[in-house]
Amino acid sequence: MTTAPEQTDLVTLTIDGIQVSVPKDTLVIRAAEQVGVQVPRFCDHPLLAPVGACRQCLVDIPDAGNGRGFPKPQASCTLPVAEGMVVNTQATSEVADKAQQGIMEFLLINHPLDCPVCDKGGECPLQNQAMSNGRGESRFAASGGVKRTFPKPISISPQILLDRERCIVCQRCTRFAAEIPGDPFIALIERGAQQQIGIAEDAPFLSYFSGNIIQICPVGALTSAEYRFRSRPFDLVSAPSVAEHDACGAAIRVDHRRGKVMRRLSGNDPEVNEEWITDKDRFAFHYASQPDRLTYPQVRDEDGSLRPASWPEAFAVAARGLASAGATGVLTGGRVTAEDAYAYSKFARVALGTNDIDFRARPHSAEEASFLASEVVLRMPVTYADLETARTVVLAGLEPEDEAGTIFLRLRKAVQGGTRVVALAPYATRGLRKLGGHLEVTTPGEEGIVLGGLTEHAEHGIDSTAVILVGERLATVPGALTAAAQLAARTGAKLAWVPRRAGDRGAVETGCLPNLLPGGRPVADAQARVDAAAAWGVDHLPDAPGRDGDAIVAALGSGALGGLVVGGVDPDDTADPAAFRAALDKAAFVVALEIRETDVTQAADVVFPVAPVTDKPGMFVTWEGRPRPFDAVFVSPTSLPDLRVLAGIAEELDRPLGFRTVPEARAQMEEMGPWDGERAAHGGSATGASAPSSTGDGLALSTWKLLVDNGSMQDGDKAYHATARQAVVRLSPATYDAHGPVVTLTGDRGSVTLPAEAADLPDGVVWVPSNSFGNGVLADLASPGSRVTIAKGADQ
């Protein structure tokens, strides 16, 4: 971008005899990159504030722009450019080269020679720069010096190990912890040669973003318990990919060898996740290599047991069963790629002739479906960059640190630039405090009313510069999504819907909803139906409005539906786990597509193994609406994506989908294109805020899923699970005083005893994590929106 105002801010200087013009306040080390000179550095990181800790980037500056030079070499990572400055780096200056070699010799005095057993060996900036900018000989060792040693690695969290001998005290990790996620649990302690990174005795480095410090450490001082000694970098093959754990679409790098993922690193995408990812994206990948992974199709035998079957047989049995089961519903789950979601959507409409399809494997509502069709699909109102420029960001039904880590980090950055965060939550979470946000204390169920009242507030009123982020949890609050839409319409604020799962937004776009066809075509619109039917080459599409997830479950229970095609749905995530399981038993014919064995596959009549994201190309759509395509990491001919399975069944049903591979499906999606006709109107309650349901006995229950919890896609890594936050009940101070440190909550589905903590909740509200104990809140405690009673727990 060469716009006029930026031109005037250019500063011209000379680096190694080459004139270069860079924007004002650029650091000399980055200006040198512009002329193709790499100054060696350790502490410098483009996304962290300059500190000049390692001194490795010394350059000679004979003229600082005022005609006088610096008498000694200067650290180029802390020095901004000046007009007329003359800089000589190690490429042209003996002085700079000698200074850098001297610093390198100092750094290596205490650095152990254990490169062969160090995980960083082979990708180590210290190793590389010692070769490029160091001396071959160490005068310290030659003169009989003895290196300072420490006991080998200490844990600074259950996942992160610190090897203090290797540390060169560049402070990248401590600066990251303080600046980026705002979790300053690590700091420099001691002095002199003993200086080291440390934690307080009882406060481990329990950050959701802790894995990033391993990646930015320029030496091998920080390693993860999970990857330690597992492989060497020169033995790994890297493939770029997209994180599948949330709707943020973070770029990741998958390092694998011999068909196994060894580790995952953050990719670098300045528009999305910059260079940071959550620990969930980094460490939770073992689910695909668990022993219960399905590897072959199974069909239910006459004796009622599942037996292995060939693919063609399983396709035929599934097609026969679905044809004879009568009306069939489709539940896709929220983890599908956009292409797979498109296949589910087309399979339901073309092969099964029904609109009974829903991707929402969680509590949901008809209002939400209407909201998605009218306000969300095909729209891209807010991007990550918009969060930084917004004056106010309102979070409703969304706890970004837990549910969308990349948004949390962007908000942290935005807050430093002056953005104000307003959260509708029952209490000020740790994440909100780190955002310096304002808490609108909201009793669960009253989000709609609070949203409606936000405009009148003098201090943080909403206007057109604001961004409203609504989480998927608002679906459980009648009127809340309508209120958010009305607030946005009234004030001109930008409105975005932030789901939790990677496939949710893609499933909206591809029509995995009872009221939407692919490309945002409303089912109720006859023109849209004709358009879709023409694109698919079929006579007509079903025009009856479909059932949503809850209605499909109810219809299976009552016998109105006979068959079910179910993707990656965990019964315990659904609004009524018991009813879901009962519906599975009641259904005449169930086809399950799963990666691993679950309750659903055990109840199914035909089970198809499907590929995890490493084995198939695909595309996730972020909460912004940004497509994030990725390629397969492994080529595994036995691991087929969902769409290939659905295509196989559809062909057996004689109603083929017209594609068999991901590229074919993507081409068909592009050919079909988005709907350019009229959008569906939002049919929510007109008032926008229904009467609060805060009447009744007991406490209103507030709950959401923590980042690290018992989700099945986080299985298989003990160290990662040990970094989870403890499952606690949060109570108002008065309730805490009345019931003590251990409480038993009892709801309509069971009771649970957990340690309690006092927080700034209003009286009459209790918070528990959704999926950090037992089978989760929905299975073990209470139905969505219901109330719980509290009692003093058993003394411990």
Add this chain to the structure above:
Amino acid sequence: MDEESKSLKEQFWDPIAGFGVTFRTMFKKVVTEQYPFEKMPTAPRFHGRHQLNRWPDGLEKCVGCELCAWACPADAIYVEGASNSDDPDGDGRFSPGERYGRVYQINYLRCILCGLCIEACPTRALTMTNEYELADNNRADLIYEKSDLLAPLLPGMEQPPHPMRLGDDEGAYYRGEYAAPAPTVRGGDV
């Protein structure tokens, strides 16, 4: 050929001269080696099958660093490292220091016996013996596992896993600061 056109020498002397080579050789010492019944010693630095050496207390020298695999021009070596553990309920200690080679495979279908791997080894764990009989009737058996490659336990050695017997830390091993004299290791420690 026409008999008449041959000279007298060609007719009578040449057949006898041909057998002369045969008769002369009958009284010379034969150069045939009676392999496999008699095996000839190789040159002392012959590059034969690899061996994974042990410290005098039986711990393995290999630290699983994979530098041999990296150096290998034929991609014949596969190594996986793992962590040593001194915990009673851990997997035990196989080498001094933190890390050992949990999996060690050399594929002798690929190996060209060039010796770059032993040059790369930072702990002299990998050396080559003079053993050259590397043939088999199937491919699978020519992928040698760690158990095939490890040096035999000599007197005084103890089968790992066991704690470090020769010093408090791995530095004592690497610097040779242990009291027990190292028994001579069989096989060419080139």
